[in-house]
Amino acid sequence: MDSSISIEKQLFKSAMKGEWDAALEIYKNNPTVRVARIIRSGDTALHIAVSNVQEGVVQTLVDLISKQSEPRKALEIRNEQGNTPLHIAASLGNVKMCKCMAEADSWLLQVRNNDGETPLFVAALHGKKDAFLCLNSYRQDKEAGYSYCKRKDGENVLHCAISGDYFDLAFQIVYLYEDLVNYVNENGISPLHLLATKPAAFRSGSHLDLCSRLIYHCIFVDELKVDPSFSHSSSYDESRGGMKSSYPDNYGTCMHLFHLLKQLVQVVTKSSQNKSQQGDAVGNLEAPKVTSRAGSKGDKELHRHEGHQFFPPNYGTFIDFLKLLSKAMLVILGLGSGRIRKLREKKEKNTWAVQIMNELLRYASMYQSEDNDTRLQLSLYDHDETKPYELTECGDIKMLTPTDGSDLAKQQEQSKEKTFEGEKEKHKGVTKGETPILIAAKSGITEMVEKILELFPVALHDMNSEKKNIVLLAVENRQPHVYELLQKKNIMKDSAFRAVDQKGNSALHLAAMLGDHKPWLIPGAALQMQWEIKWYEFVKKSMPVHFFARYNKDNKTPRDIFTETHKNLLQKGGEWLTNTSESCSVVAALIATVAFAASTTVPGGVKSENGKPTFENHPAFEAFAISSLIALCFSVTAVVMFLSILTSRYEEKDFGKDLPRKLLLGLTSLFVSIASVLVSFCAGHFFNLKDKLKDAAFPVYTVTCLPVTLFAMAQFPLYIDLAWALFKKVPQRSDRAIAL
Secondary structure (H helix, E strand, O other), rough: HHHHHHHHHHHHHHHHHOOOHHHHHHHHHHHHHHHOOOOOOOOOOOHHHHHOOOOHHHHHHHHHOOOOOOOOHHOOOOOOOOOOOHHHHHOOHHHHHHHHOOOOOOOOHOOOOOOOOOOHHHHHHHHOOOHHHHOOOOOOOOOHHHHOOOOOOOOOOOHHHHHOOHHHHHHHHHHHHHHHOOOOOOOOHHHHEEEEOHHHHHHHHOOOOHHHHHHHHHHHOOOOOOOOOOOOOOOHHHHHHOOOOOOHHHHHHHHHHHHHHHHHHHHHHHHHHHHHHHHHHHHHOOOOOOOOOOHHHHHHHHOOOOOOOOOOHHHHHHHHHHHHHHHHHHHHOOOHHHHHHHHHHHHHHHHHHHHHHHHHHHHOOOOOOOHHOOOOHHHHHOOOOOOOOOOOOOOOOOOOOOOOHHHHHHHHHHHHHHHHHHHHOOOOOOEEEEEEHHHHHHHHOOOHHHHHHOOOOOHHOOOOOOOOOOOHHHHHOOHHHHHHHHHHHHOOOOOHHHHOOOOOOHHHHHHHOOOOOOOOOOHHHHHHHHHHHHHHHHHOOOOOOOOOOOOOOOOOOHHHHHHHHHHHHHHHHHHHHHHHHHHHHHHHHHHHHHHHHHHHHOOOOOOOOOEEOOOOOOHHHHHHHHHHHHHHHHHHHHHHHHHHOOOOOOOHHHHHHHHHHHHHHHHHHHHHHHHHHHHHHHHHHHHOOOOOOOHHHHHHHHOHHHHHHHHHHHHHHHHHHHHHHHHOOOOOOOOOOOOO
């Protein structure tokens, strides 16, 4: 007994010091330590080797374990978290270690940790696509694969991939396990629900400046394709598996150029095989938009090879050439720059998110009749699984936990039922959940809203538990793009726009209601108030007069609600305008004083014989005279505008146009006066310094004018925002994810 403990201590010290040669020797000569937990967390030597990514050591340890009579006893040992070495390898995404352990005993794929997660689930949870595909190739059959892909709370690998923005992995999962598209967890959340909570993953949720938009549109990204590496051949981890590049990092641009040349050769030498594939794609355009859930793999291949949907199929080569040209331009401009790299990642994410959305909707059974979904093969699901959700017009969610013959499912049945009953009790009051289109409307994902309405027009009348439909949610959450999209739809629009919630609030009532969130992309409480007024007026004018219900159940009109909910914002807006006007009026008064003094002073004096200026007709003198007059006029105008703001009554209607216009005119006059007084200052001193400083005069003027210029630059963003808000018809909202 003492000898075995001392051997375990030696193994512990060797493993901690990284002396794996000594650890292997102990492991080889003492079979008992192969099942020994040598640290407090319950990890074995194999756990530690996997955690330290010792691929060669792991291979040797697994080989030694495989030679003993019962190798499973050593391989299935779990630590305190219930993780086997295969769980850890899957979380790290190391294909080589996953491969060697799965080959030793594929039964390890069904072992679950304390959270009910299999190694396959853990790989998806951490976004390790290569490890997931490798482990999936060792599953016994597709039926077992569905069992491995689920956790006891109903979460599946597709939930995890979408939650972590691992869209490349999600695409492979949809191809392998298309039924997971319709699976919900115990809260009734499907993968499509999760995708609807990610506005930042779509182009409609991204706000870019002009330069970034130009670069964004010049970037071409490849669409997701099915990964052909599903077999566990010996070459699997050689060509894939996250292996490091065989060239230094600073060779990246050069290698990318070679990659572009390779693509050029492929574009020029495009074979007739691609033409035939394009012909297949043309034929596929005649196929129905919505297919059955259990579509064949051949259909899925055709669906995934559709490309360039906005152009005729025979334009394929030309589009590829444009992509190549765009990539070459970005290489010349500096592909390695952080800004371009981030924009490329953003566009890749946006493109893939739309592709995943299309795949999820392709297999979704949200609006199918219940009779079509009740005859499922229950043998596909174990106790940890839920039935694909069926949504009626109001979004009811139904769940089923059929039986399976696996021993592991039977062992977990009792605890599963207790957990499910607890969750069921917690969500007892939630009888009707929100459908994906309602969440997408709240999040402002116009791509998803438009696609769902295209495939399922009846989704326009989906309602949540408060009886709010897509129109009411878009208005309440200040989603102008979604609201404009719905206006263009001519499918039963009147009934959808006339709808009221359970409190009798129409769309105009909700537009008048100010919540806790501040979604508008504008600084300052006064400009927030202006955009609230614009949003209310936009919704009001979007429909005919008396279209919306006048009173809600509290007998309040939209105008009553607007006045009541905007009291605090109105007060803050008045304070903000007062502070801004006071600060700017002080600067404008100082500039007016300086400009007046400068305009009454003649540089160089006057001629005694005729009283004319000495530097008359000199370009610098004319610049001085004109700039001094402009500075005086515009500075006085700015003072008057700011004083008129200070004496305003700050009523609701004043924030709509009157006060913003005065503020814009005052800031414009202030900026013009600042620029003019700087020009007059430089022109007046040019006569005195031109002979002494010569070419150094202009740098001296630049440094002297720097403080005033910094003030103008600090206020310029406010000026741009104010002008944008004043002339923009519909306010723009910021990114905000909707939490489930």
